[in-house]
Amino acid sequence: MSILFESIKVGNFTLPNRIAMPPMCVYKARDYSGLPRCFHxxxxxxxxxxxxxxxxxxxxxxxPEGCISKNDLGLWSDNQIEAHAKLNYEIKKYTCQTTAIQLGHAGAKGTCGNILSPSGICFSPEYQHPKTLNTQEIYEIITKFKDAAIRAKAANYDIVEIHAAHGYLISEFLSPLTNKRDDEFGGSIDNRMRLLSLIAQEISPIIPFGVRISADDWEVGGNTIEDSKIIAKKCAELGACYISVSAGGVVSKPSLVPELKPMYQADYAKAIKEVVNIPVIGVGLITTKEQGEQMIEGGYCDIVAYGRELLRNPNFALYAAASEGKNEIIDFSYQRAF
Incomplete structure (x- = not known):
């Protein structure tokens, strides 16, 4: 049997297979409502x-000011809990019995007004000039993550994923390219990690959490995989139940972008996997069963995130199962098609 169809423990949860759908914004919430809709x-x-x-x-x-766009999902209000609970109810009718939700704040990459960042640095000329956060405002954001985690639990999510990647607010604090502060939230890597650490400490007693990181900023003077090993180890120490390893997104036109080809981020995941004892999720233009198997069997990661492939083909896992003769995995209503 393909290793993709072996179960795996993530925290106290057992996943039935190693195929994951990573967070991919679809921008389908109604303007500024934050509510999942029929599309979701x-x-x-x-x-x-x-x-x-x-x-x-x-x-x-x-x-609201942490939205990437006016059509983002949100968990900033108790009024949003019921719609998320309905979404979970529908998801858990089928194969996926363990759900996570990625909680984030757009920071300087937001487009909804009141843009905030560690050091007032614009992401690009097309974006608004962000306000530099003061210490009180940073702690208010930490509380907002905590409150959103409470709502996520109330909505029957099993895990929250802290979005610390791709140049959004927590990632901006982590990177020396976007964090020029001279207080306890800037300077050394320990200080740049402080926002992420404090959010993790607040969320951990409430609900299990994972973390998504950008392993390399792809720019001179930015974080490299060596910095990200330190970040990942700290997340594991704080109780993270997995690390999802991506890259880039901190600057708009990075000069050190690798060739974009299938599995191009595999080595980042492998480097993180070597320093933590929790599951690692690998990403990066992975589109086939064979590539996913190579990721796991080669020791690059434990779980494979099929992003764009699952947008193209929601039945990818069924095709992969059928190719293994594992038709019992396929819903009986669909078995005749395979």
Missing amino acids: RLHYPARSLGGVGFIIVEATAVS
């Missing part, structure tokens, strides 16, 4: 019916 209640459950073992719902803002 079709989009995510379709992948669960299609055999995906672990679904991480897209970046969900912890505050």
Whole structure:
């Protein structure tokens, strides 16, 4: 049997297979409502019916000013809990019995007004000039992550993923390219990690958490994989139940972008896997069963996130199962098609 269909423990949860749907924004919430809609209640459950073992719902803002766009999902209000609970109910009817939701704050990459960042650095000329956060405001954001985690638990998510990647707010604090502070939140890597650490400490007693990181900033003077090993180890020490390893996103036109080809981020995941004892999720233009098997069998990661492939083909896991003769994995209503 393909290693993709072996179960795996993530924290106290057992996933039925190693195929994950990573968080991918679909920008379908109504303007500034933050509410999952009928689209979301079709989009995510379709992948669960299609055999995906672990679904991480897209970046969900912890505050209105933390939205990437006006059509982001949100968990900044108790009024949003019921719609998220309905989404979870639909997902968990099928293969995926363990769901996560990615909690984030857009920081300088937001487009909804009141843009905030560690040091007032614009992401690009097309974006607004962000306000530099003061210490009180930083602690208010930490509380917003905590409150959003409480709502995530109330909505029956099993795990929250802290979005510390791709140049959004926590990532901006982590990177020396975007964090020029001279207080306890800037300077050394320990200080740059402080926001992430404090958020993790607040969330940990509430609900299990994972973390998504950008392993390399792809720019001179930015974080490298060696810095990210330190960050990943700290996350594990704080109780993270997995690390999802991506890269880039901190600067708009990085000069050190690798060739974009299947599995181009595999080595980052492998480097992180070597320094933590929790599951690592690998990403990076992975589109086939064979590539996923290579990722796991080669020791690059423990779980494979099929992003764009699952947008194209919500039944990817069923095709992979059928190629192994594992038709019992396929819902009986669909078995005649395979």
